[in-house]
Amino acid sequence: MTQILTGTPVVGGVAHGPALWPGRRPDHSAEALGAGVEISEDQRPEEVARFTAAAGVVAARLRERASQNTGVAAEVLAATAGLAEDRGWIGAASALIARGTPAPSAAVAATEQFAAVFTKLGGLMAERVTDLNDVRDRVLAELLGLPEPGLSTPEVPSILLADDLAPADTAGLDPTTTIALVTRLGGPTSHTAIIARQLGIPCVVAVSGLVGIDAGTAILVDGTTGEIAVDPDDTAARARVEEYRRHAARVAGWSGPGRTGDGVEVAILANVADGSSARAATDHPVEGVGLFRTELAFLERAEEPSVDEQAGIYREVLDAFDGRKVVIRTLDAGSDKPLRFVTHPDEANPALGVRGDRIALAHPEIRARQLDAIARAALEADAQPWVMAPMIASPAEAATFAAQVRERGLVAGVMIEVPAAAILAPAILAEVDFVSIGTNDLTQYTMAADRMSAELASLTDPWQPAVLHLVATVARAGRDQGKPVGVCGEAAADPHLACVLVGLGVTSLSSAPVAAPAVGARLGAVTLATCENAAAAALAATDPAAARAAVAAVLDSDEVRLASSR
Known part of the structure; x- marks a missing residue:
């Protein structure tokens, strides 16, 4: 049945x-890990070296995989490699080994310590527990002479x-x-x-x-x-x-450009992380880049990349989309993406701490050099990229950033990821040339829900009506001031939700390039009026499931009507 x-x-x-x-992970039983066995004092330095060597091997493998991937996959793999060599984790395990604990048992015990801390912190840090457990098991396999798990x-x-x-x-x-x-x-x-x-x-x-x-x-x-x-x-x-x-x-036959069935233009853009992913994105029917995540050039670097090096990285993306729109997000680090060349404060809740634009408050020179590099790349490519800052929470922050961007002849914008920024969208838009809504973080912060919690998955659903009401506030402010409002969160990859966003007044949609045909085709099958009706239906709903059902009914009825009239 x-x-x-x-x-x-x-x-x-x-x-x-x-x-x-998936296949089984290494055995965590006391017998397999050598729990209860004490390493003799003269062998402890060698056991510490064995553990750090195993962690180094795992980190190298993960970095190799990162080099073979592009976009988010490369970024996440690089960050996971950093966990394998995290000084705190390595130090905790090494301290246990120095007291006689065998390396496999120490790896598990140190992981349990850090997992408990990450879970208590919640938010983006809690999300790293899965990654840390994966690193633990890969190190265990290396220590125990087992095949790499996966x-x-x-x-x-x-x-x-x-x-x-x-x-x-x-x-x-x-x-x-x-x-x-x-x-x-x-x-x-x-x-x-x-x-x-x-x-x-x-x-x-x-x-x-x-x-x-x-x-x-x-x-x-x-x-x-x-x-x-x-x-x-x-x-x-x-x-x-x-x-x-x-x-x-x-x-799959959809080739752009993005527009509704009655001809209203909606830019369909790509999220990229480097030159390689940008070149790959050009194989899809996207009109430009709506989110260039620049942090991949910074993560896992012992020293900040030079202006020349950064300019070369940014130039690759500008060249891939020669003459087309490219929106560059300045460094979004901190929290679960720490910089090795910056001393990050110990924070009770890093997801609500010094991350994104807030790093520039303590280290303005990092942002200044990044903007210099973007300006140099733009000059060399004869382009005028749009530049936006992440984690902006106030009009004053937006104004400060916009002034620095415009000094370099670039188009200034900010990310709307914090509910306060959405509520104050009219004032923030008055300071910048455009905004882009990051629905992933906006949803998490609006609903006060850890996006890795299965129990709270319905709360972190971008179809949450509360989140859509905030998007509507931002889009209305953009329409009133005649300024573009984009969405660059994963919500833009959902064809039905994309129609809702357009109905709310969003002017561009940026997501993984593979999602472009489905989004573009869906928009082309309905009118703007129907998108507006779908948006109204979503805003009237009280939960994500009801919003999905109501929107599907509106969109499907209009698609049938349009098809029959052709």
Whole structure:
């Protein structure tokens, strides 16, 4: 008998195939870890060296994988590599070894200490627990002489089930063999979800009841509705997949530019992290870059990159989109993305602490040099990029940043990620030339919900009406002042939600490039008036599920009407 499970939809699509669970991680039993055994004093230095060497090997492997990836995957893998060499974690384990604890047991104990701290801090730091546990298991495997843990390549196209996946595993997924991803934990804006979207793999998170599904069991996944059918009727499941494939084929033919069915222009843009990901994005029907994350050039660097080095990195992206719009976000570090060349304060809650633009308050020279580098790259490329600052919370902060940007002949804007900035959008827009709404952080901060908490996944859903009301406030301010308002969070990758955003007054949508055809095709199938009706329906809803259902009804009825009139 078919069992229906539900979760939070993250990446749309329909897939049908056998369930696949990841292989076992290293044994954490006391016997396997050598718990209770005391290392003799003369062997302890050698045991410390063995542990640090294993951590170094793991970090090197992760960095190698980062170099083979682009965009968010590369950024996340680089950050995870940093965890393997984190001085605090290495120091905690080494101290235990110095007291006689075997290296494997010390690695586990040190991880438990840090995981407890990260969990207590919540927010972005709590999100790192999965990453830290993954690093622990990779180091354990190296210490115990076991194969590196992780996912094996499925023999047939399969649906991957897991409690959660570390970025190192998610970044290596092959969409031809892993046709869908379902996790018990995680949220819609977690690293796993974002990388799954980048790969175009249907994904549903925060699904309870997964543990009862045996490997090999047939499953039907609908990444649009969040529905998981266990042991579905085979004929009906195949028909659903075939219907989706026909839809996907129609969508794949979309080549831009972005506009509604009645001709209202909406820029469809790409999120990129470096020159490589920017060049890859040009293979998709995007009109430019709506979010260039610049922190990849800074992370894991012992010293700040020079102005010349930075300019070369920025020039690569400008050259990839020669003559087209490129929006560059200044350094968004801190919290879960610390800089090695900056002393970060110990904070009770780093997600609410010194991150993003706030680093410039203590280190204005870092931002000045970055803006100098952007200006130099712009001059060499004969371009005028748009530049925006993250984590702006007040009009005064916006004004200070805008003045520095305009001094260099660049277009000034800011990110709207903090509820205070959304509420004060009219005053902030008066200081800048444009704004871009980062829905991932705006959702987390608005709902006061850790985006990695499975229990709170419905709260971190970008369809939350409270979040959409804030987006409406910002878009209305932009319309009143005749200034562009973009969205560069993952919400822009959801075709139905994209229509809602346009109906609210958003003028550009930027997400993973792979999402562009689906978003563009959906917008082209409806009128602006229908987008506005869909927006009204979403704002009138009281929860994400009701908002999705109401919007789907509005959009589908108009698509049918438009199709019949052609």
